[in-house]
Amino acid sequence: MNHLAQTIWQDLISIRETKPLIHNITNYVVMNNTANALLALGASPVMAHASNEVEEMVNLAAALVINIGTLNDDWIAAMHKAMFTAKKLNKPIIFDPVGAGATIYRTETTKKLLNIATPTVIRGNASEIAAIANQNITTKGVDSTQDSQTVVSVAQTLANLYQCTIVISGAIDFVVSQERIFQIENGHPLMSKVTGMGCTATALIAAFQAVNADATIAATHAMAIMGIAGEIAAERSVGPGSLQLNFLDALYNLKAEDITNRLKLTTT
Amino acid sequence: MNHLAQTIWQDLISIRETKPLIHNITNYVVMNNTANALLALGASPVMAHASNEVEEMVNLAAALVINIGTLNDDWIAAMHKAMFTAKKLNKPIIFDPVGAGATIYRTETTKKLLNIATPTVIRGNASEIAAIANQNITTKGVDSTQDSQTVVSVAQTLANLYQCTIVISGAIDFVVSQERIFQIENGHPLMSKVTGMGCTATALIAAFQAVNADATIAATHAMAIMGIAGEIAAERSVGPGSLQLNFLDALYNLKAEDITNRLKLTTT
Amino acid sequence: MNHLAQTIWQDLISIRETKPLIHNITNYVVMNNTANALLALGASPVMAHASNEVEEMVNLAAALVINIGTLNDDWIAAMHKAMFTAKKLNKPIIFDPVGAGATIYRTETTKKLLNIATPTVIRGNASEIAAIANQNITTKGVDSTQDSQTVVSVAQTLANLYQCTIVISGAIDFVVSQERIFQIENGHPLMSKVTGMGCTATALIAAFQAVNADATIAATHAMAIMGIAGEIAAERSVGPGSLQLNFLDALYNLKAEDITNRLKLTTT
Numbered sequence: 001m002n003h004l005a006q007t008i009w010q011d012l013i014s015i016r017e018t019k020p021l022i023h024n025i026t027n028y029v030v031m032n033n034t035a036n037a038l039l040a041l042g043a044s045p046v047m048a049h050a051s052n053e054v055e056e057m058v059n060l061a062a063a064l065v066i067n068i069g070t071l072n073d074d075w076i077a078a079m080h081k082a083m084f085t086a087k088k089l090n091k092p093i094i095f096d097p098v099g100a101g102a103t104i105y106r107t108e109t110t111k112k113l114l115n116i117a118t119p120t121v122i123r124g125n126a127s128e129i130a131a132i133a134n135q136n137i138t139t140k141g142v143d144s145t146q147d148s149q150t151v152v153s154v155a156q157t158l159a160n161l162y163q164c165t166i167v168i169s170g171a172i173d174f175v176v177s178q179e180r181i182f183q184i185e186n187g188h189p190l191m192s193k194v195t196g197m198g199c200t201a202t203a204l205i206a207a208f209q210a211v212n213a214d215a216t217i218a219a220t221h222a223m224a225i226m227g228i229a230g231e232i233a234a235e236r237s238v239g240p241g242s243l244q245l246n247f248l249d250a251l252y253n254l255k256a257e258d259i260t261n262r263l264k265l266t267t268t
Numbered sequence: 269m270n271h272l273a274q275t276i277w278q279d280l281i282s283i284r285e286t287k288p289l290i291h292n293i294t295n296y297v298v299m300n301n302t303a304n305a306l307l308a309l310g311a312s313p314v315m316a317h318a319s320n321e322v323e324e325m326v327n328l329a330a331a332l333v334i335n336i337g338t339l340n341d342d343w344i345a346a347m348h349k350a351m352f353t354a355k356k357l358n359k360p361i362i363f364d365p366v367g368a369g370a371t372i373y374r375t376e377t378t379k380k381l382l383n384i385a386t387p388t389v390i391r392g393n394a395s396e397i398a399a400i401a402n403q404n405i406t407t408k409g410v411d412s413t414q415d416s417q418t419v420v421s422v423a424q425t426l427a428n429l430y431q432c433t434i435v436i437s438g439a440i441d442f443v444v445s446q447e448r449i450f451q452i453e454n455g456h457p458l459m460s461k462v463t464g465m466g467c468t469a470t471a472l473i474a475a476f477q478a479v480n481a482d483a484t485i486a487a488t489h490a491m492a493i494m495g496i497a498g499e500i501a502a503e504r505s506v507g508p509g510s511l512q513l514n515f516l517d518a519l520y521n522l523k524a525e526d527i528t529n530r531l532k533l534t535t536t
Numbered sequence: 537m538n539h540l541a542q543t544i545w546q547d548l549i550s551i552r553e554t555k556p557l558i559h560n561i562t563n564y565v566v567m568n569n570t571a572n573a574l575l576a577l578g579a580s581p582v583m584a585h586a587s588n589e590v591e592e593m594v595n596l597a598a599a600l601v602i603n604i605g606t607l608n609d610d611w612i613a614a615m616h617k618a619m620f621t622a623k624k625l626n627k628p629i630i631f632d633p634v635g636a637g638a639t640i641y642r643t644e645t646t647k648k649l650l651n652i653a654t655p656t657v658i659r660g661n662a663s664e665i666a667a668i669a670n671q672n673i674t675t676k677g678v679d680s681t682q683d684s685q686t687v688v689s690v691a692q693t694l695a696n697l698y699q700c701t702i703v704i705s706g707a708i709d710f711v712v713s714q715e716r717i718f719q720i721e722n723g724h725p726l727m728s729k730v731t732g733m734g735c736t737a738t739a740l741i742a743a744f745q746a747v748n749a750d751a752t753i754a755a756t757h758a759m760a761i762m763g764i765a766g767e768i769a770a771e772r773s774v775g776p777g778s779l780q781l782n783f784l785d786a787l788y789n790l791k792a793e794d795i796t797n798r799l800k801l802t803t804t
Contacts, residue, residue: 027315028296028299028315028564029299029300029303029315030300031564031565032300032565032566032568032569032731032732033300035565035731035732036730036731036776036777036780039729039730039731039776040729040775040776040777045731046635046638047563047564047565047605047606048606048635048639049606049608050606050607050608050609050641052607052609052639052641053607053639053640053641053642056638056639056640056641057638057639060638069315070315070316070317070318071318071320071321072317072318072342073318073320074608099314099316102314102324102325102328103316103320103321103324103325104321104324105318105320105321105324106321193307193308193520194304194307195300195303195304195307195313196300196303237517238517238521239308239516239517239518239519239520239521240304240307240308240516240517240520241304241308241512241513241514241515241516241517241520242513242517244304244513244516244777245513245777245778245780245781246777247777248775248776248777248780249773249774249775249776249777249778250775251775252729252775252776252777253774253775295583296564296567296583297567297568297571297583298568300568301568337583338583338584338585338586339586339588339589340585340586340610341586341588367582367584370582370592370593370596371584371588371589371592371593372589372592373586373588373589373592374589461575461576461788462572462575463568463571463572463575463581464568464571505785506785506789507576507784507785507786507787507788507789508572508575508576508784508785508788509572509576509780509781509782509783509784509785509788510781510785512572512781512784513781
């Protein structure tokens with residue numbers, strides 16, 4: 001087993017052994033899926049969005065996921081409070097700007113929340129990451145069809161601006177910090193036909209933050225596991241229905257040799 | 269391939285090629301399922317219910333789904349706004365009166381929303397459609413055990429009243445406009461053992477509106493595809509758990525010959 | 537077929553024949569699962585949480601499920617109203633204190649709701665039941681690793697305090713009333729890797745209340761069916777993804793001999 005695969009496997013083992021509690025304030029569409037993905041990975045999910053309890057829940061949790069997929073003003077207030085608390089307690093915040101750029105409400109909310117407390121990791125697709133970048137820097141819009149260099153360059157600008165790790169997921173996933181760039185080519189196109197696979201990646205990143213203090217490496221490991229489980233699942237599936245089921249089973253049964261044999265991780 | 273099957277197939281191909289964005293304000297129970305069904309069909313779902321963003325989202329979308337399955341006052345306000353905007357922009361509105369007739373709140377909300385903006389298509393089961401009709405016309409209540417003639421007659425009254433297309437789904441589906449009646453006998457009883465299959469039909473109707481300007485024909489095509497995918501799935505399933513999975517896989521893999529070989533569509 | 541298995545089978549047949557309407561005010565994460573589990577069992581689920589309609593819905597329903605998994609103040613108000621109405625109408629209330637003990641908000645809400653109207657059955661894991669007990673009695677905290685005797689003793693105190701049936705689910709399930717203790721050893725560890733299986737058990741208990749007037753026996757029957765369907769499903773599954781699907785299929789297809797051959801129910 002090579003060194004890289006070994007360190008990823010080590011993190012996965014730690015998650016399975018310590019079952020870190022991951023607090024999710026996430027959207028209605030994916031709550032069930034992300035809870036199940038966290039359980040299949042070995043972590044313990046909790047979903048709680050009431051302003052009255054988010055501080056206590058953050059206090060219990062090892063990491064906080066903020067996902068803006070289905071917003072309203074009460075939820076935003078709870079997200080504020082939870083992020084502020086997590087920052088104070090030095091707990092990792094993983095932010096998913098679902099649909100940023102699609103409506104002013106989502107883009108503005110993202111902007112406000114990022115000013116409350118800088119996340120440890122921001123994960124989105126190229127359009128969402130570009131939408132955040134456009135808030136602060138002058139850049140040409142990019143989307144998932146854009147060339148990799150443009151995508152990475154936008155991520156770097158954002159990583160510098162917020163001093164955090166940026167994950168751009170797509171056919172190729174990029175994990176970008178101020179100093180480093182990792183590139184993961186695992187995964188399968190069928191994954192894009194299941195709703196919430198991006199949100200699931202965000203939740204898995206949170207679990208890895210709980211066991212690995214290097215945020216960029218932890219995010220990279222999470223994306224590798226996500227992609228490997230996804231491609232194992234896709235090989236056994238005839239459509240998006242079976243993919244969902246097989247993804248959870250693959251994640252639950254993932255073995256060291258799956259990582260060794262399949263990992264396509266490079267750094268540049 | 270006969271002409272009818274050909275035109276349905278053509279719409280399906282158009283959806284797969286153009287990936288129309290379908291904006292859903294729908295209930296919590298089925299959000300995940302309907303998003304996945306739209307993806308499996310080839311469309312692009314978005315779920316957004318905040319008053320602050322529904323106008324923008326309608327503007328981006330090719331069609332709007334309004335489903336009252338889990339209501340509260342904030343959601344109703346957002347539905348108002350979204351329907352008003354869709355009407356102004358001439359975008360198809362597909363309305364699902366889940367549980368109309370069961371509580372005054374649902375029946376009254378349906379009534380109010382239908383007065384804001386007449387939908388392009390209303391889809392419900394016989395009881396729900398009758399509940400709406402009872403608001404405005406004198407009729408004996410019908411339910412799914414009622415004879416087809418009564419069901420169709422209620423639908424026609426409602427189609428005339430609102431000048432829109434009415435879809436009554438059940439063991440036999442009826443698509444009724446002011447001038448036309450289509451009858452689809454595809455589908456399988458096991459589908460009624462999975463929650464949200466009706467809501468899924470509503471979402472599929474929206475996707476077909478995006479590619480076919482004849483609302484009644486588009487709704488008929490959607491119900492045919494729904495029924496055919498459902499019966500293919502049921503043949504491969506031993507219960508409602510496997511049906512859910514197989515339905516998404518069947519929808520994703522649907523071929524021209526599946527339509528040709530299975531279509532049971534008549535017009536009267 | 538032995539007598540115990542026979543009475544459980546009889547209840548299951550009654551549910552399949554009478555299709556009792558179960559009104560759920562439950563959390564976002566599990567709404568879809570519990571609706572599907574109730575359908576697979578043979579019951580009719582309805583999910584409705586708006587204050588404006590819960591009274592009417594309780595009136596139509598055979599039993600009411602209250603699950604505090606994802607709270608906010610509006611939902612609590614609706615729960616109040618629904619429980620009050622159910623009590624007035626003498627309809628069974630099944631209460632699931634998800635996460636009681638984890639935050640003050642959940643523990644306090646549970647306390648308030650239990651004072652509005654005593655449930656017929658409270659179902660939780662050992663920690664949640666202990667958290668409620670701690671509100672009222674002096675006891676050492678217990679958790680799922682605690683010995684059975686402590687768990688049962690806490691349940692008995694609570695059963696006496698609220699004069700209701702307490703179900704503690706875990707590797708072994710206990711159903712405890714003021715006079716009786718039942719113990720069910722069906723089920724499978726993989727069930728704990730799927731989110732919302734506890735919430736599903738709560739919903740199934742509600743369906744059995746609708747057909748069996750002895751609340752403690754009805755709850756025991758529900759837990760036996762839950763465990764038996766779960767273990768059949770687990771034997772056919774390679775992970776938590778397939779377990780979900782197989783659980784619904786097993787529940788839907790459950791036969792008298794499955795109960796006879798597998799039931800591990802004892803009373804002490």
